[in-house]
Every structure is written in C-alpha cells, then in structure tokens.
Amino acid sequence: MSTVAPTEPLDAALRATLGRLARVPQLLVAVDYDGTLAPIVDDPAAARPLPEAVTALRALAELPQTKVAVVSGRSLRDLAALSRLPSEIHLVGSHGSEFDVGFVQQLSAEARQLRTTLQQQVERIAAGQPGVRLEAKPASVAVHTRTAGDEVAAGVNAAVRSGPAMLPGVHVTEGKKVIELSVVHTDKGTALDTLRSRLGASAVLFVGDDVTDENGFARLRGPDVGVKVGFGDTRATHRVADPVEVAKLLALVLDIRRRWLYGERAVPIERHSMLAGGDNLALVTPDARITWLCHPRPDSAAIFADLLGGSPAGYFGVAPQRGGLPLGQKYLGGSMTVQTRWSGLTVTDWLDPTGPANRTTLVRQLTGTVTVRVQFAPRPEFGQVAVRLQPLGDGLVMLGSNEPAVLYSPGVDWDIVQEGEHDTAHALIDLRAAGGSAVLELRCGTDNLDPAPRPVEQRADEAATQWRGWLDGLRLPGVSTELVARSALTLRALTYRPTGAILAAGTCSLPEDLGGVRNWDYRYCWLRDAALAARALVDLGSVDEAEGLLAWTAGVIERTGGHPERLHPLYTVEGQTLGPEAVIDTLPGYAGSRPVRVGNAANKQLQLDVFGPIADLVDAVAQRRGAVSDFDREVLDAMVDAVARRWFEPDHGIWEQRQPPRHHVYSKVMCWQTVDRALNVVARHGLPERPDWVELRAAIAENVLEYGWNEQVGAYTTAYDGTDLDAASLWVGLSGLLADDDPRFLATVLAIEAELRSGPVVYRYRSDDGMPGTEGGFHVCTAWLIESYLRTGRRADAEELYGQFVACCGPTGLLPEQYDPLAERGLGNHPQAYSHLGLIRCALLLDSRR
Numbered sequence: 024m025s026t027v028a029p030t031e032p033l034d035a036a037l038r039a040t041l042g043r044l045a046r047v048p049q050l051l052v053a054v055d056y057d058g059t060l061a062p063i064v065d066d067p068a069a070a071r072p073l074p075e076a077v078t079a080l081r082a083l084a085e086l087p088q089t090k091v092a093v094v095s096g097r098s099l100r101d102l103a104a105l106s107r108l109p110s111e112i113h114l115v116g117s118h119g120s121e122f123d124v125g126f127v128q129q130l131s132a133e134a135r136q137l138r139t140t141l142q143q144q145v146e147r148i149a150a151g152q153p154g155v156r157l158e159a160k161p162a163s164v165a166v167h168t169r170t171a172g173d174e175v176a177a178g179v180n181a182a183v184r185s186g187p188a189m190l191p192g193v194h195v196t197e198g199k200k201v202i203e204l205s206v207v208h209t210d211k212g213t214a215l216d217t218l219r220s221r222l223g224a225s226a227v228l229f230v231g232d233d234v235t236d237e238n239g240f241a242r243l244r245g246p247d248v249g250v251k252v253g254f255g256d257t258r259a260t261h262r263v264a265d266p267v268e269v270a271k272l273l274a275l276v277l278d279i280r281r282r283w284l285y286g287e288r289a290v291p292i293e294r295h296s297m298l299a300g301g302d303n304l305a306l307v308t309p310d311a312r313i314t315w316l317c318h319p320r321p322d323s324a325a326i327f328a329d330l331l332g333g334s335p336a337g338y339f340g341v342a343p344q345r346g347g348l349p350l351g352q353k354y355l356g357g358s359m360t361v362q363t364r365w366s367g368l369t370v371t372d373w374l375d376p377t378g379p380a381n382r383t384t385l386v387r388q389l390t391g392t393v394t395v396r397v398q399f400a401p402r403p404e405f406g407q408v409a410v411r412l413q414p415l416g417d418g419l420v421m422l423g424s425n426e427p428a429v430l431y432s433p434g435v436d437w438d439i440v441q442e443g444e445h446d447t448a449h450a451l452i453d454l455r456a457a458g459g460s461a462v463l464e465l466r467c468g469t470d471n472l473d474p475a476p477r478p479v480e481q482r483a484d485e486a487a488t489q490w491r492g493w494l495d496g497l498r499l500p501g502v503s504t505e506l507v508a509r510s511a512l513t514l515r516a517l518t519y520r521p522t523g524a525i526l527a528a529g530t531c532s533l534p535e536d537l538g539g540v541r542n543w544d545y546r547y548c549w550l551r552d553a554a555l556a557a558r559a560l561v562d563l564g565s566v567d568e569a570e571g572l573l574a575w576t577a578g579v580i581e582r583t584g585g586h587p588e589r590l591h592p593l594y595t596v597e598g599q600t601l602g603p604e605a606v607i608d609t610l611p612g613y614a615g616s617r618p619v620r621v622g623n624a625a626n627k628q629l630q631l632d633v634f635g636p637i638a639d640l641v642d643a644v645a646q647r648r649g650a651v652s653d654f655d656r657e658v659l660d661a662m663v664d665a666v667a668r669r670w671f672e673p674d675h676g677i678w679e680q681r682q683p684p685r686h687h688v689y690s691k692v693m694c695w696q697t698v699d700r701a702l703n704v705v706a707r708h709g710l711p712e713r714p715d716w717v718e719l720r721a722a723i724a725e726n727v728l729e730y731g732w733n734e735q736v737g738a739y740t741t742a743y744d745g746t747d748l749d750a751a752s753l754w755v756g757l758s759g760l761l762a763d764d765d766p767r768f769l770a771t772v773l774a775i776e777a778e779l780r781s782g783p784v785v786y787r788y789r790s791d792d793g794m795p796g797t798e799g800g801f802h803v804c805t806a807w808l809i810e811s812y813l814r815t816g817r818r819a820d821a822e823e824l825y826g827q828f829v830a831c832c833g834p835t836g837l838l839p840e841q842y843d844p845l846a847e848r849g850l851g852n853h854p855q856a857y858s859h860l861g862l863i864r865c866a867l868l869l870d871s872r873r
C-alpha cells in the first residue's frame with residue numbers, strides 16, 4: 024500500500040524549475056536522509072525512507088548522465104543499514120565528512136581520544152535521564168531528546184552545551200531535538216562541492232530539512248536548485264511540506280529527465296518532410312510541427328532543434344485547438360511546399376526561395392474555419408542563448424540572438440510565457456473570425472515586420488513554380504515516376520545554391536543506432552556524395568547542379584595550392600575547412616541517442632576514392648554537353664594528378680571508419696575510375712592522347728584486381744588485408760573495371776548478397792568498425808545491389824529488392840540514410856542524398872533495361 028497520500032500537486036513555480044533542472048547534461052540529485060527521505064520518528068534506529076522516494080532515487084541513479092547521493096548526519100554504516108540503498112547511490116555520512124568506510128581510521132590519535140572523552144562525558148550527563156538517547160558515530164556523538172520530557176531535555180541540553188561542547192576541538196551541531204558533538208568539522212556544503220566535482224555535475228538538486236542542510240543550500244549556484252523540507256528559515260529557493268512531497272518531487276524529476284533523455288516524441292525519422300528554399304532547409308513533422316531549422320546556413324546552429332532535444336530545444340507548432348491527428352500530409356505537386364490537413368484546417372508551409380542572401384523566410388499559411396493553437400518557441404544557437412519574445416506592431420521580435428529574427432503575424436494576439444531563460448509565444452487564432460486565413464512568417468536575418476510586398480497566395484505560387492519549372496525540365500523514367508521526381512527535388516533542395524555545394528543530408532546526429540552513439544553531422548559537402556548526387560541529376564537531364572558543384576570543387580582544389588591529392592573528403596558549403604567536431608551536451612539526442620555531434624572529424628581523413636565520382640561527373644557533363652570546357656579539363660587534370668600521387672597508399676575508405684588506414688578495394692577502384700573517365704573525355708572529345716594516363720590506369724587495375732581478390736572468400740573483399748566484405752566492393756563491376764559477366768564480379772555479387780543482405784536492406788559491412796552498437800541497412804548499398812542484379816542478368820531479383828527499397832520511403836517520399844529491417848523504421852540523417860541518388864539510379868536502370 025502506498026504511504027504517499029494524495030495531496031496537492033507541487034506548486035507550479037517549483038514544477039517549472041524542476042522541468043529546467045531535469046534537462047541539464049549531467050545532473051546530481053543529492054538528498055538529506057532524516058526528515059527528507061525518511062519521516063522523523065521517535066527512535067532514530069527506526070527511521071525508514073518512504074518506498075516511493077527510494078523507487079524514484081533508484082530509477083534516477085540508473086539513468087545516464089544522472090548521479091544520486093544521500094548526504095546525511097548519520098554515520099555511513101548506519102545510513103547504509105537503514106536506507107538499504109544500492110551501491111549506485113553515493114552515500115555520505117557524518118554530515119558530509121564520511122565518504123568511505125575507512126573514515127574512522129583516518130582520524131588522528133588525538134581526535135580519537137577526544138571522541139572517547141566526549142562519549143564518556145555525555146554518557147554521564149544522560150545517565151538516569153528518561154527518554155534521552157545517545158547515538159555513537161565514528162567522529163561524533165549525538166544526544167537525542169525527542170522522547171524526553173521538556174524539563175529533562177532542557178537540563179541535558181544545558182549540561183551538554185556548558186560541558187563537553189566547550190572542550191577544545193569539539194564542533195557542535197544542533198538539529199531537530201538533537202545536539203551533536205564532533206571531533207571534526209562537518210559541512211554538507213563541502214560534501215556537495217566534493218560530489219559535484221567528483222561526479223562532473225553540471226547542476227545539483229539538493230533537498231534537506233535540517234539546520235545542517237543550510238550549509239548545502241549555501242553552496243548552490245547557477246542552475247542548481249535547493250528545496251527545503253518543512254518550516255523554518257532557509258537559504259533554499261523552494262520549499263515542500265514533508266517527505267511525501269519529496270517523494271513526489273523526485274518522481275517528477277525522474278519523469279521529466281527520463282522523457283528528456285530518451286526522447287519526448289520521437290517521430291519516425293522517415294516521416295519528416297523537408298522544406299527548402301535553395302539556400303536553407305527545415306523539417307516538418309506529419310502534424311505540422313517545425314522541428315529542425317538552422318540559420319543562416321543549413322550547417323549553422325539550429326533555431327529549432329526539437330528533432331534532437333524535444334520541445335525545450337525549440338519548435339514551431341500549429342494545430343487545431345481541439346486537437347486530433349491530421350488527415351494527411353503531402354507535397355504540393357512538384358514543389359517543396361508541404362501541406363498538412365485537418366478537418367477545418369490546412370497548413371501550407373514553404374521556405375521562400377526569393378529572398379535576399381542570408382535570409383531564411385519560413386511562411387506558414389493557415390486556411391480553414393477552426394480555432395488554431397500556435398506555439399512558437401525559437402531557441403537559437405541550439406538553445407544556448409536566452410531568448411525573449413517581444414510583441415511589436417504586426418508580430419513578434421526575437422531578442423537575445425546576434426542574428427535578428429521576427430515573426431510577422433498580422434492580427435495575432437500573443438501570450439508570452441517565460442520558461443526559464445527562454446520565452447515561448449502562444450496564440451489562438453479563430454480562422455473563421457479572421458476571414459478564413461492567417462499568415463505566420465518567420466523572418467530570420469532581418470528585423471523587418473512590414474507587410475510582405477505581394478499577397479501570400481502569389482508568393483506561394485512563385486515558390487512552387489520555381490521548383491516545378493525545374494522539375495519540368497527533367498526526363499523522368501516510367502518506373503516510379505513520382506518517387507524519382509521527389510528524389511530529384513530532394514537532391515536539388517540539398518543543393519546550396521549560393522555556392523553550388525550539395526549537402527550529404529539535411530540534419531546532424533540522427534542516429535544510425537537508436538539510442539546509440541553513431542550520430543554524425545552530415546550538413547556538409549562531401550566531394551563523393553555531392554558528385555554522385557549531381558551525376559544522378561545529369562542522368563535525369565539537369566546539368567546546372569553539376570556545373571555549380573564543379574565550380575565549387577574548383578574552388579576547393581585551388582585552395583590546396585596545387586596539391587589536389589591533399590583534398591579533404593568534405594568541406595563546408597562555402598568550401599572551407601570544417602571547424603573541430605564538437606558535442607552539444609545540452610541536447611539529449613533523437614530518442615535519447617547521444618552524443619549530439621556537430622562538425623565531422625572525418626574531414627581530416629585520407630579518402631582516396633573521392634576523385635573517382637568527380638571525374639565521372641566531368642565525363643557525364645561533357646558527354647551531355649557534347650563538349651569539354653577548359654574548366655572541366657583543369658578539374659579532371661587535378662583529379663588524375665591526385666590519383667597519380669597517392670593511389671598506392673592505404674586510406675580510411677568510403678565509410679570513414681575511425682580506424683588505421685587500409686588498402687580499400689573501393690578506393691583503388693575509384694582511383695582506377697578517375698583515370699578511366701579522364702581517358703573517356705580524352706577519347707570522346709579529341710583531346711591530345713595521354714599514354715601516361717593509360718599506363719596509370721593499367722597499373723591500378725592490375726594492382727586492385729590481383730590484391731583485392733581473396734581466394735579464401737571467393738570475392739573482392741573490403742581491403743587487401745582481410746576476409747571481411749564491403750558492399751562498396753560491388754563497384755569493381757559497377758564502375759566498369761570488370762565486365763558484367765566477369766566471373767569475379769558475379770562471385771562478388773553472390774558473396775555480398777549472402778553476407779550483407781538482410782531482407783529489404785544491404786548492410787555496408789558486418790565487421791567490427793571500432794564503434795559501440797550496431798547500425799541499419801544502408802539504402803545506397805541496397806541500390807548498388809539492385810544495380811548489380813540488373814547488370815548480372817537478375818532482373819526479377821532486382822525488381823523484388825527495388826520494391827522493398829522504395830517501400831522504406833516515408834509518406835511524402837523521403838528517405839534517411841538507413842533502415843532497420845527488424846524495427847521497420849528509418850535511421851540516420853534525413854533526407855540523405857545517397858539514398859535518393861540510389862533510388863534515381865535504380866529507377867533509370869530498371870527503365871532503360873526493360
């Protein structure tokens with residue numbers, strides 16, 4: 024039976040404070056014992072903690088990034104015996120002096136002698152005094168008068184105060200019907216400081232009821248929270264009535280922290296749709312909540328990072344006041360505009376592609392007849408700067424960030440609610456009273472709250488028309504026409520138009536292993552991924568992206584100062600070297616997948632495959648144009664130069680494993696492809712012959728074909744030094760190095776199918792990559808196996824796997840990086856260029872080989 028009686032809920036201010044505290048990266052929950060965990064009773068030996076408090080403490084101690092301590096006036100032995108708390112909970116006895124069982128041995132001989140004297144003197148004082156109890160501790164003795172009459176208590180206390188308490192070296196602590204005489208200085212504040220630094224806490228919750236707990240409250244600072252139990256003066260900023268309320272408080276902290284750590288609302292990754300405006304992007308959930316938006320660039324800090332941190336990390340929600348799930352969500356045909364519908368409400372979202380540079384404009388058009396609840400919680404810099412929202416004119420001004428931002432919202436009455444250091448704006452919009460529509464326009468990069476120059480309907484048309492006009496210029500296959508169109512739009516949307524860079528994906532740190540640590544930042548331009556993405560668009564008839572990317576690539580080549588072999592695998596969208604990889608420990612991660620990383624240490628790796636896709640792209644663009652430009656030739660020369668200088672070295676490979684370099688088969692094949700495509704250009708466009716290139720190509724081919732083959736496995740393996748398999752080795756055939764009917768390619772396809780395919784997915788590899796946890800099947804690897812099936816005459820197998828592959832798309836046609844075939848959900852960053860270019864390549868091949 025519960026001993027916690029149903030009482031009033033904790034007061035709102037305390038709940039709000041605990042809500043913030045429970046979301047710090049490293050939390051220390053420290054509580055006093057008697058009067059806090061255990062109700063005060065007459066007999067000190069009978070003081071037991073409330074079971075609900077114990078349950079909450081134990082559960083808190085099991086959470087990651089959470090430490091629990093009980094800091095008591097009791098001896099450590101007594102505390103352990105009475106509380107029966109498990110070892111995960113740190114126990115500190117003797118008012119903060121006794122951290123471990125050897126404490127008594129650490130006392131000096133004089134201190135031990137003084138302790139004995141004290142014991143003898145208080146025994147004499149207490150002798151024959153009814154109701155007086157003595158409690159012996161390693162460095163002190165406590166004289167309890169709770170069960171003594173008032174007269175007896177007064178006499179005993181006076182005798183103690185004027186007698187042993189006056190001895191030199193004695194420290195006196197008076198508590199609840201107790202005087203304690205100690206031979207060491209005791210201070211719960213010092214104990215808290217020690218725990219804080221030993222356990223690496225970023226904030227402390229300290230709860231206590233007694234006079235000695237005030238030393239603890241006195242040491243709290245910054246985000247720490249102190250809670251006093253019961254009456255009496257205190258330095259604590261909050262108060263609860265009794266241990267029953269303490270148990271409730273602990274349960275509340277547990278609940279909030281658990282939800283924060285494990286993801287408050289982990290919407291399946293593939294169910295997010297992407298908005299894009301040509302120089303930025305955002306993610307919207309199936310219920311029209313904006314959960315991801317960075318500004319000013321897609322690789323900047325987020326304003327809304329709900330995706331990685333739940334509501335406290337920032338979001339922009341719009342939904343009918345009455346609640347309920349939407350009827351559906353879709354892209355408006357051929358555009359990057361997303362429409363979410365409920366009965367009586369349609370929300371149309373887009374990022375304005377017509378604005379000036381460094382401006383992000385998110386337009387949310389609401390139409391219908393119902394009352395709409397709006398919640399606007401911007402949290403710039405991943406929530407690390409305090410935000411104030413100020414109603415002004417036709418909207419709200421966001422204060423606190425060094426980037427100006429406003430929410431233009433004519434006719435909307437905002438209610439600003441302060442949540443700690445941040446404001447959230449709430450509003451109810453009665454659409455019927457507003458004439459059937461309302462507009463919310465988030466303008467980042469400006470403080471202009473003037474009305475937009477053109478009506479919203481016209482702007483909506485303009486935005487959609489830009490994307491549709493581009494899509495109309497493509498030659499789409501008859502296979503999966505709609506999905507290919509969406510994939511093409513996604514690749515175009517991942518293109519950062521100001522520079523021509525193409526992002527590998529729209530997000531950072533979406534997990535490859537739910538709850539795991541494989542969380543990386545993909546908001547950069549990888550030479551390899553970008554070239555493959557641009558190539559897929561060239562195959563669909565659009566060369567603009569390829570030309571933009573090649574111009575961006577020429578920039579990064581130029582900055583190598585004549586050393587293209589020193590190219591990094593990835594750069595920022597501006598073509599600059601990345602800053603250091605970092606962890607944002609204030610974000611708990613998608614579904615609790617921590618750490619949340621920004622930046623990507625892979626940029627320091629050697630990946631010798633990156634030249635191959637670029638050379639292939641130059642070849643494809645030149646072929647499409649029917650001519651090769653001087654500019655293309657320069658890029659091509661640089662790629663071959665890089666290969667000539669380094670192809671024989673071991674490297675980190677396409678999968679960027681944080682392991683020592685190896686001679687990767689895929690990297691060598693891509694080196695071969697670089698020279699092969701360069702020679703294609705030479706031959707096709709009548710350029711001067713390059714016998715040195717012919718020789719180089721032959722040397723690489725001979726090397727990889729001999730050393731990459733593993734007789735024991737009967738296939739091309741990951742690298743020259745092992746028997747492990749890698750789906751990327753399929754490129755020994757996909758690149759054209761081996762003919763489609765070469766038995767070595769056929770054998771490699773069979774080996775990879777057997778070892779790496781699992782139902783609808785193909786894993787990159789199964790070998791140990793040095794990281795904890797596992798990962799899902801990799802969509803682009805699935806696409807490579809489909810291509811391999813087609814090339815090797817297995818059309819039925821290709822069609823079957825292709826059907827399974829496209830079934831992994833989210834409801835609006837988007838794909839993240841990976842798929843977990845057991846949990847049947849997407850994994851990894853989203854949407855991912857690799858996955859969409861893979862889909863396009865497969866659909867084109869299936870179409871052309873009909």
Ligand SMILES: O=P(O)(O)OC[C@H]1O[C@H](O[C@H]2O[C@H](CO)[C@@H](O)[C@H](O)[C@H]2O)[C@H](O)[C@@H](O)[C@@H]1O
Nearest residue numbers: 056057063064065067070095096169199200201
């Ligand atoms: O720091 P704490 O964990 O709160 O310990 C303070 C003292 O608590 C105990 O005494 C008090 O609780 C007893 C049981 O409810 C009660 O009978 C007594 O009157 C209170 O003073 C404990 O016995 C002491 O050793 C602690 O110093």
